[in-house]
Amino acid sequence: MHSIVTDLFNKFSLSFDNYTRTHNDVHIAFCKEFFFKIYEKGYIYSIDVDQLFCENCKRFLPDRFVIGTCPKCGYPSARGDQCENCGVVLEPLELLDSKCSICGSTPIIKKTKHWYFDLPRFSEKLKEMILQNDRLPENAKNFSLSWINEGLRPRAITRDNLWGIPAPFPGAEDKTIYVWFEAVIGYITATIEWSIKKGDKELWKKYWLDSETRSVYFIGKDNIPFHTIILPALLMAYDERLTLPWNVSSTEYLMFEGQKFSKSRGIGVWLDQALSYFPADYWRYYLIKIRPEKSDTNFSWDDFQKTINNDLNDNIGNFVHRVLTFIYNHFNGLIPSPHTFDELDNELLSFIREAPIKASKFMDELRMRQSLEILTELSSRGNMYLTKKEPWHQIKTEPNRAATTLYVAAQVVKCLSILLEPFIPVSAIKMREMLDIKIPDGDAWLNAGTTPIEAGHMIKRPYPLFKKIPDRKIEELRNKTNTTKL
């Protein structure tokens, strides 16, 4: 799966400093050391506990192997570790009417020993950390505080799984560390692995031990407690100097044509299928545009088609094509020299200067949707500017004014070719190829509005960047994905 996912990420132009997984020697060795140190510091202790045992399968049932009714919301298919309906984190014994998920029989309760992490010891510190962090999204803040206010309980960190990292505590030889505790430590070990690749194995400490480090965790809302409570508590327990999450970008859920994505029911589009239907940039653009930042959002084929046709094709694509074709045909491919700027020119030039600053601010706040909106606004302002200026008339009667118009419009294209890169990288690179410019050194993104493309610079032959999606294509995909028009 790791190599399949890596390949898909590449095809979607997603790049990482280190894309890894937790099944590796660096992670396993560090986790053993990490949890043993917490144990030695007295934050982990063993208790004799009742556990569900399946007599039919002849085994203790790890939490994910128990299915039952959620005691909080009544959802009938909650797992032993968490209810995916209401998000509450559970212990298997809390489930009502529990069943072994392997064979379906009702398990019995049997005594065994497990090791517990003393989470309540961190209640006050965690509460303080969350209250002081005014960047946290509303959903993360509310969920975490209510968890703490309900009273944190010690959490079992060992399991009777056959797989997993062996628990390093004396007497726990047949146990493994619960995957959720060990997985979050993967954030540290991924940076250790990266340091080793960089040739300086201590480099990770520079980030993890610096109070100025900003660590951001991109998660779905069902993962909030692991990132605002479990991970910070583990970090505090191991070494108080370790940097705590600066923010979590905990999105709400994305629905597919009004339904929950479901592998078993075939609801959704798989990444590899998606690429066979449309280029990666189309998906990237649309998925950012509907990113569930504040509430659940819905993918719909109609809205997808409308967005690609209106935003990408008619707005951005057409603008870039109109400007570059005009320069190519009427100015021999050379960016024309501007003459006097009038009010309309200055208005657009000042928006070009502001756009990167505004877009960056939203990016820092992890509001990608709003950041992208600034860029579509830049492009639609460019389109309106051309409509008002009518360079196709100016070129015949006032060629100097046409030159100024195209100079200003070319600055918009140049700015877009840099600012759009995080959103639609393949198209942004194509824009720069047509402009025949390289991404400048330094903070190219923030400076995109203040580093103009020079008059006299020669561009290459332009071509259209996007294609409209016809209705029949959408009908075809609707059939393929078993969805009906809403």
Ligand SMILES: [Zn+2]
């Ligand atoms: Zn529930």
Ligand SMILES: [Zn+2]
């Ligand atoms: Zn069973």
